[in-house]
Amino acid sequence: MSGEFFLATHYSQLTTHNSKNMSNGNMNLTLKVWRQKNAQTAGKFVTYKAEGISPDMSFLEMLDVVNESLVHKGEDPIYFDHDCREGICGMCSLYINGHPHGPKRAITTCQLHMRSFHDGQTITIEPWRAAPFPVIKDLAVDRSAFDRIQQAGGYVSVNTGGVPDANEIAIPKVIADEAFNSATCIGCGACVAACKNASAMLFVSAKVSQLGMLPQGQPERFRRVQSMVAQMDEEGFGNCTNTGACEAECPKEISLTNISRMNNDYFSAKLFRQEELHEQSHGE
Numbered sequence: 001m002s003g004e005f006f007l008a009t010h011y012s013q014l015t016t017h018n019s020k021n022m023s024n025g026n027m028n029l030t031l032k033v034w035r036q037k038n039a040q041t042a043g044k045f046v047t048y049k050a051e052g053i054s055p056d057m058s059f060l061e062m063l064d065v066v067n068e069s070l071v072h073k074g075e076d077p078i079y080f081d082h083d084c085r086e087g088i089c090g091m092c093s094l095y096i097n098g099h100p101h102g103p104k105r106a107i108t109t110c111q112l113h114m115r116s117f118h119d120g121q122t123i124t125i126e127p128w129r130a131a132p133f134p135v136i137k138d139l140a141v142d143r144s145a146f147d148r149i150q151q152a153g154g155y156v157s158v159n160t161g162g163v164p165d166a167n168e169i170a171i172p173k174v175i176a177d178e179a180f181n182s183a184t185c186i187g188c189g190a191c192v193a194a195c196k197n198a199s200a201m202l203f204v205s206a207k208v209s210q211l212g213m214l215p216q217g218q219p220e221r222f223r224r225v226q227s228m229v230a231q232m233d234e235e236g237f238g239n240c241t242n243t244g245a246c247e248a249e250c251p252k253e254i255s256l257t258n259i260s261r262m263n264n265d266y267f268s269a270k271l272f273r274q275e276e277l278h279e280q281s282h283g284e
């Protein structure tokens with residue numbers, strides 16, 4: 001069975017359309033995909049045909065189908081990250097036609113559908129490109145730098161004992177909402193990929209904000225921001241120069257306000273030694 005025939009039969013199983021009849025809106029596409037064995041070897045673009053693609057497929061389903069045909073032909077499938085496929089985990093990380101997560105705003109790659117493209121289009125697919133995100137293989141990069149930044153300070157202390165009453169600590173709704181907005185960051189790294197400096201400020205500031213705005217996050221507030229920024233610098237991420245590309249490409253629409261808030265806490269901690277004042281006033 002030829003690869004093309006295999007693709008067509010697979011599409012007809014995934015959709016109710018007859019893939020032999022292109023009047024049903026199915027598309028023929030050209031993919032230019034970045035292939036790279038590992039971080040030590042040079043990569044290059046390889047061209048593939050994706051034919052009879054239903055507009056109702058997700059971008060990852062389209063890649064699944066291409067991979068099935070590659071496997072069928074005895075070729076190495078395209079390696080890419082994914083997990084939940086519903087915009088929650090942050091694993092899918094493709095740079096599509098010059099945009100992290102593709103051309104649509106406020107969605108992840110797994111939420112992108114092929115109806116966002118047109119018949120005959122060429123689609124270029126690359127990995128996140130940033131020195132702190134080395135390529136693992138093809139389109140998958142190592143984002144463990146984000147884990148290490150989180151480990152440096154992204155936690156709150158929890159006292160042992162009985163479970164406190166849920167309403168014991170009153171939090172104004174506006175603060176709760178803002179903290180929740182910051183907490184929607186899924187750690188995908190699109191902000192880094194979008195930034196010409198490979199800055200991780202949007203990610204780090206979202207993590208700093210989600211804890212630093214709430215009463216539970218106060219004990220480590222000033223220590224947290226210093227530790228996480230220090231780790232961010234150690235990992236080799238660049239500085240923020242306020243271009244706003246991160247906010248524009250973030251699938252969760254994390255606001256630049258988080259960066260202002262983080263800078264405020266950071267300078268406060270450094271200039272006014274807030275951490276020591278806090279510890280003195282709490283007898284630590």
Ligand code: SF4
Nearest residue numbers: 185186188189191250
């Ligand atoms: S700030 Fe946005 S782009 Fe950056 S890691 Fe979080 S969700 Fe992804």
Ligand code: FES
Nearest residue numbers: 083085090092110
């Ligand atoms: S696969 Fe989980 S967010 Fe896309």
